[in-house]
Amino acid sequence: MIKKVAEVIKNSSYCIAFSGAGISVESGVPPFRGETGIWNRYNPQLLDLSYFYNQPGKSWEAIREIFYDFFSVAKPNGAHLALAKLEQDGILKAVVTQNIDNLHYDAGSKEVYEFHGNSQKLKCLDCNTYYDAKEVNLKVIPPKCDKCGGLLKPDFIFFGEGIPPEAYQKSFDAAQKADVVIVIGSTGEVMPACQVPVVAKQSGATIIEINPDDSNFTHQITDYHVKMKAAEAMEAIVKEIYN
Numbered sequence: 001m002i003k004k005v006a007e008v009i010k011n012s013s014y015c016i017a018f019s020g021a022g023i024s025v026e027s028g029v030p031p032f033r034g035e036t037g038i039w040n041r042y043n044p045q046l047l048d049l050s051y052f053y054n055q056p057g058k059s060w061e062a063i064r065e066i067f068y069d070f071f072s073v074a075k076p077n078g079a080h081l082a083l084a085k086l087e088q089d090g091i092l093k094a095v096v097t098q099n100i101d102n103l104h105y106d107a108g109s110k111e112v113y114e115f116h117g118n119s120q121k122l123k124c125l126d127c128n129t130y131y132d133a134k135e136v137n138l139k140v141i142p143p144k145c146d147k148c149g150g151l152l153k154p155d156f157i158f159f160g161e162g163i164p165p166e167a168y169q170k171s172f173d174a175a176q177k178a179d180v181v182i183v184i185g186s187t188g189e190v191m192p193a194c195q196v197p198v199v200a201k202q203s204g205a206t207i208i209e210i211n212p213d214d215s216n217f218t219h220q221i222t223d224y225h226v227k228m229k230a231a232e233a234m235e236a237i238v239k240e241i242y243n
């Protein structure tokens with residue numbers, strides 16, 4: 001299977017990757033679903049946009065624990081690094097990611113479409129000033145804007161919030177152009193992100209899925225299911241490609 005998918009990727013003309021939380025599990029970032037999933041410990045309502053507006057303090061308590069205590073120490077793993085190498089060598093054209101952990105950029109990927117935004121920036125909801133999350137004192141929550149006193153919100157998408165238009169457009173454009181999509185570590189449960197691989201499939205792409213478990217994609221659109229963890233699978237595939 002590794003040999004076969006390596007050949008498919010090597011012979012592709014427009015290969016993209018679509019990543020979910022599973023690609024970052026080996027970097028120590030917990031997924032959202034499954035037995036170690038964040039949503040087993042926190043109510044997803046805490047990340048509902050209307051809840052954030054009504055209870056910014058409570059919402060920020062959970063946001064800080066989930067996203068800022070964890071992510072600041074996470075490093076890219078072999079899967080992120082393998083995708084960055086494939087891009088450097090002109091094989092991979094883009095990564096569409098649902099993740100907000102910045103690990104694709106940290107690994108050196110350049111063409112990354114962040115479908116759900118990024119946790120590294122906070123934005124003032126009144127004057128739109130952006131802050132680097134590392135420079136904001138999150139001991140005082142909810143954090144407020146130094147300029148206007150407005151409420152700061154992480155620059156990632158909450159439930160009920162629109163997808164960043166540029167990332168949306170670029171992701172679906174890439175999906176339509178792709179002849180191969182490497183889907184890594186996603187349950188395929190969240191709309192509209194999970195439509196990206198589906199649109200690619202409908203446009204004739206071959207779908208390679210890397211996931212130790214089955215997902216919503218597996219029996220619908222997946223052509224090759226590599227039932228392995230992301231880092232070991234991608235490292236084996238890249239080794240095969242450069243063999």
Ligand code: APR
Pocket residue numbers: 019020021022023025026031032033034037098099116184185186187188189190210211212213214215228229230231
């Ligand atoms: N390697 C590859 N895949 C893995 C690994 C691993 N080491 N560990 C777990 N997985 C797989 C799981 O089998 C599961 O299919 O990763 C997937 C994680 O699923 P989710 O946590 O649902 O992640 P994702 O699909 O990205 O969630 C989509 O949900 O809460 C929202 O906005 C949030 O972007 C997120 C969206």
